[in-house]
Amino acid sequence: MPDRYDLPTGFRWGAATAAYQIEGAVTEDGRGPSVWDVFAARPGAVRDGHTGAVACDHYHRYPEDIALMKNLGLDGYRFSIAWPRVLPTGSGPVNPAGLAFYDRLVDALLDAGITPLPTLFHWDLPQALEDGGGWLNRDTAHHFADYAAIVTDRLGDRVPAWITLNEPFVHTVFGYALGTHAPGRTLMLEALPAAHHQLLAHGLAASILHDRGLEVMLSNNLTPVEPATPSDADLAAAQAYDALHNRLFTDPVLLGRYPDLSALGVPDDLYGAIHPGDTDLIAAPGLDGLGLNFYNPTRIAAPTEPGLPFDFVDIPDVPHTAFGWPVVPDALRQLLLNLRDTYGKSLPPITITENGCSVTESTTPDQPRIDFMSAHLDALAAAIAEGVDIRGYYTWSLLDNYEWAEGYHQRFGLIHVDFATQQRTPKASYTWYRDLIAAHRTHRSRS
Numbered sequence: 001m002p003d004r005y006d007l008p009t010g011f012r013w014g015a016a017t018a019a020y021q022i023e024g025a026v027t028e029d030g031r032g033p034s035v036w037d038v039f040a041a042r043p044g045a046v047r048d049g050h051t052g053a054v055a056c057d058h059y060h061r062y063p064e065d066i067a068l069m070k071n072l073g074l075d076g077y078r079f080s081i082a083w084p085r086v087l088p089t090g091s092g093p094v095n096p097a098g099l100a101f102y103d104r105l106v107d108a109l110l111d112a113g114i115t116p117l118p119t120l121f122h123w124d125l126p127q128a129l130e131d132g133g134g135w136l137n138r139d140t141a142h143h144f145a146d147y148a149a150i151v152t153d154r155l156g157d158r159v160p161a162w163i164t165l166n167e168p169f170v171h172t173v174f175g176y177a178l179g180t181h182a183p184g185r186t187l188m189l190e191a192l193p194a195a196h197h198q199l200l201a202h203g204l205a206a207s208i209l210h211d212r213g214l215e216v217m218l219s220n221n222l223t224p225v226e227p228a229t230p231s232d233a234d235l236a237a238a239q240a241y242d243a244l245h246n247r248l249f250t251d252p253v254l255l256g257r258y259p260d261l262s263a264l265g266v267p268d269d270l271y272g273a274i275h276p277g278d279t280d281l282i283a284a285p286g287l288d289g290l291g292l293n294f295y296n297p298t299r300i301a302a303p304t305e306p307g308l309p310f311d312f313v314d315i316p317d318v319p320h321t322a323f324g325w326p327v328v329p330d331a332l333r334q335l336l337l338n339l340r341d342t343y344g345k346s347l348p349p350i351t352i353t354e355n356g357c358s359v360t361e362s363t364t365p366d367q368p369r370i371d372f373m374s375a376h377l378d379a380l381a382a383a384i385a386e387g388v389d390i391r392g393y394y395t396w397s398l399l400d401n402y403e404w405a406e407g408y409h410q411r412f413g414l415i416h417v418d419f420a421t422q423q424r425t426p427k428a429s430y431t432w433y434r435d436l437i438a439a440h441r442t443h444r445s446r447s
């Protein structure tokens with residue numbers, strides 16, 4: 001079994017965050033409201049009514065956070081840009097103070113020797129665009145492309161690679177189908193136009209970024225799907241779920257076509273959203289890298305009640321994180337091999353843009369997180385040894401932060417944050433990751 005020191009030369013070590021989860025300062029310097037500000041204020045929407053109004057106060061404390069990243073030895077830092085800071089109403093005038101914040105952040109990262117890897121959209125849509133239909137409105141894709149042009153005009157001279165969208169699956173399903181995330185719509189499968197418009201936004205922005213000589217990635221949340229039993233009914237249910245969760249967001253980008261969703265009763269044109277030529281707009285720019293966010297595999301059974309054609313089944317007999325997610329590191333290896341087998345030459349190099357787990361605050365010395373990361377890095381090294389091209393690993397997350405509908409209850413950070421005082425305290429996993437990165441560098445320089 002190859003170990004994690006056998007990663008290729010140039011393999012990039014990183015950590016990831018997202019704007020609404022860490023920045024706070026939601027009314028400062030001209031930032032407009034996002035769907036998350038509005039959703040989190042809705043009674044009952046988020047556990048204990050938590051909001052991201054302060055979060056980790058990273059907007060003010062970014063120099064301290066970058067010092068912690070530098071000490072960790074990171075090659076790269078994945079963060080997201082808040083669209084409503086740059087364009088407070090999404091499509092109107094630019095807010096110079098908002099752009100200036102990201103300018104300072106990028107320069108401070110570069111001064112620390114860390115490559116910035118920005119995500120242009122990590123779920124905090126300007127509320128003004130949501131009021132016009134949000135991602136259900138095709139115009140949002142064009143507004144996104146304009147926003148991408150504005151941001152890369154400012155930062156593209158110093159930032160070589162960009163992620164357009166974070167997890168369009170999770171945003172579509174939680175935000176528009178189930179309503180457990182902002183903007184809180186409950187359209188079930190009729191939410192799927194929001195998926196297409198995000199992919200269209202990706203394609204339009206990717207062309208603009210390529211014209212500027214920049215590299216483009218898309219970060220998808222992918223999960224290997226296994227049937228609960230070998231029965232035909234469970235197998236069919238698992239295939240339907242795989243099409244919805246994985247292939248819907250990867251096939252159009254890599255193969256230029258949508259998967260067959262007929263088992264879900266979804267029309268081929270996604271309820272009229274797909275216009276002629278759209279699949280070319282999505283695929284033609286090509287992807288320089290696929291961002292993979294991996295947390296857990298999914299077990300699916302045939303439905304026991306009318307409604308959706310699948311049921312979720314827990315995976316027993318494996319550890320579960322504080323969030324209740326099953327821990328199956330080898331599923332990452334399987335997923336990577338499946339991607340290679342499914343997409344072949346169409347698969348660009350992969351970067352793991354999120355992987356990590358929430359651990360209960362009282363757990364010291366943070367051993368479950370160390371075990372989680374260690375086992376997933378072994379799985380990744382095994383996939384590399386089996387021929388998958390993987391360029392880097394960005395752990396989720398640098399800091400404990402605002403975990404969406406769970407508020408501040410799920411702690412994913414290498415660094416503990418006391419949300420009352422904003423005190424940062426590195427955990428044992430921080431020291432472990434720092435030593436791992438240093439050992440990897442030493443090992444490579446000797447070999």
Ligand code: FCB
Nearest residue numbers: 018166167170221396403
């Ligand atoms: C992912 C999100 C990220 C974080 C982790 C735990 O789905 O992209 O913002 O919430 O889950």
